[in-house]
Amino acid sequence: MEKQEFDAFISKKGLKLTRERDEIVSEVLCCQGHFAPDELFVQLRSKGSKVSRASIYRTIPLLVESGLIAEVERTDKHAHYEKVSKNSHHDHMICTVCGRVIEFYSKPLERLQESLCKRENFKGVRHCLEIMGVCENCDG
Amino acid sequence: MEKQEFDAFISKKGLKLTRERDEIVSEVLCCQGHFAPDELFVQLRSKGSKVSRASIYRTIPLLVESGLIAEVERTDKHAHYEKVSKNSHHDHMICTVCGRVIEFYSKPLERLQESLCKRENFKGVRHCLEIMGVCENCDG
DNA sequence: AATGAAACTGAGACTCTGTCTCAATTATAT
DNA sequence: ATATAATTGAGACAGAGTCTCAGTTTCATT
Structure with a gap:
């Protein structure tokens, strides 16, 4: 369903709906949790995409601008993104063993x-x- | 004073006291706040150092190991360090205008x-x- | 359906941060 | 003074990300 929203966003901006953008949005929508640009690339390629x-890297800013995803600030040294959900702001607990990310809000x-x-x-x-x-799960 | 401590650390490890290490430690000791490796490089070069x-990059891990500095985890996409002080753990407020870093603990x-x-x-x-x-200062 | 302009694409050059190799240099114990 | 092990700078390399450019594709208009 959200795919149509992105398509509408693209059209409204006078941009074009291409196979590549289609593949990228679909992959983002079906994946769970956080993702890094290169992970997205590897996943798409493994599914036969030629992207x-x-x-x-060119499509990610469009996904962010459309509101479909948001960048997650992490101390990790590369970019992370997540799908935007209703309950917007939250913080993260990150398991150093399995990489699992727990979202929480207080x-x-x-x-x-x-x-x-x-x-x-200070104006935060x-x-x-x-x-x-x-x-x-990892604390055995 | 802390310079001697580092020199002692180096000697105790069977490493050598070189001009380059000397220049790097001195620069770290005299600078205030957070610093990034490349800033250190630029500052030293601007002072005439040939380092x-x-x-x-080779000396920083030694400074960390000696306890003189510590890496600061930042969402910024490159490494940051700070001099280690008595009150060890603290968090940061970072001014997006001037880059000032305020340490706080609660x-x-x-x-x-x-x-x-x-x-x-979750075991934090x-x-x-x-x-x-x-x-x-920047909120005018 | 054919056209054409503007947008888009992949390849690869490039930047930036950081690591590694290697031959030449230097500190230090003897 | 010497030997030897550590250190150095230069530059190659790596990973994440950006940019350029020539060729391709979309899509509004015929």
């Missing part, structure tokens, strides 16, 4: 941060909290 | 994170909270 890295945490900013006369705009550790 | 990038924040981890059966090991925004 190039350049097209992946109103008290948000409020606490606000008061800490106030104390420093956005934040990124990443808790690294071991998830219950 | 190479390779030596910067016990309630730490406790709240612990309880959030418990709720997810370390975390990184980065609040991006505008500092009081």
Whole structure:
């Protein structure tokens, strides 16, 4: 269903609906969790797509602009994205064993941060909290 | 004073005290706040040093191992380091206008994170909270 | 259906951060 | 003074990402 929304976005911008964009959007929509540009490339290629890295990197900003995905700020040294869902803001717990990403949101945490900013006369705009550790599946 | 400590560390490891290491440690000790490897390189070169990038990158792990500096986890896509101080763990507020980094620590924040981890059966090991925004100097 | 302009594509050059190799140099124990 | 092991800079290399360019494709218009 969301595919049509992206197609509409592309048309409205006067851009063109190409096989490559089609393949990329489909792959993004069917994959779960976080993904990196190169993972997307490898997955598509493994499914027989002839798409190039350049097209992946060119299409990602369009997916972001259309609101279908958003960049995830991670301390990891390359880009990560995730599909945008209703409950937009959340932070992450990342399992260093299996790579699993747990999303969480805490109103008290948000409020606490606000008061800490106030104390420093700092106008907080956005934040990124990443808790690294071991998830219950891996803690044997 | 800390320079001697590093020299002692180097000697104890059976490594050598070279002009390049000397220049690098001195620069790190006199600079304030966070720094990136390439900044260090540019600063040293601008002061007339003939040090190479390779030596910067080779010396940084020694500085970390000696306890003089520590890597800072940032969502920025390259490495950042800071001098190690007494009050070790802290998080950061980063001004998107001037790049200023404000360190802060909050016990309630730490406790709240612990309880959030418990709720997810997640064994938190370390975390990184980065609040991006505008500092009081830049908020005009 | 044919056309044509503008958008798009893949290949590969390029940038940036960081690592590695190698021959020449240097610190240090003797 | 010497030997030897560590260190150095230059430059090749690697991975993520950007950019250019010539050839291709979409799509609105005939």
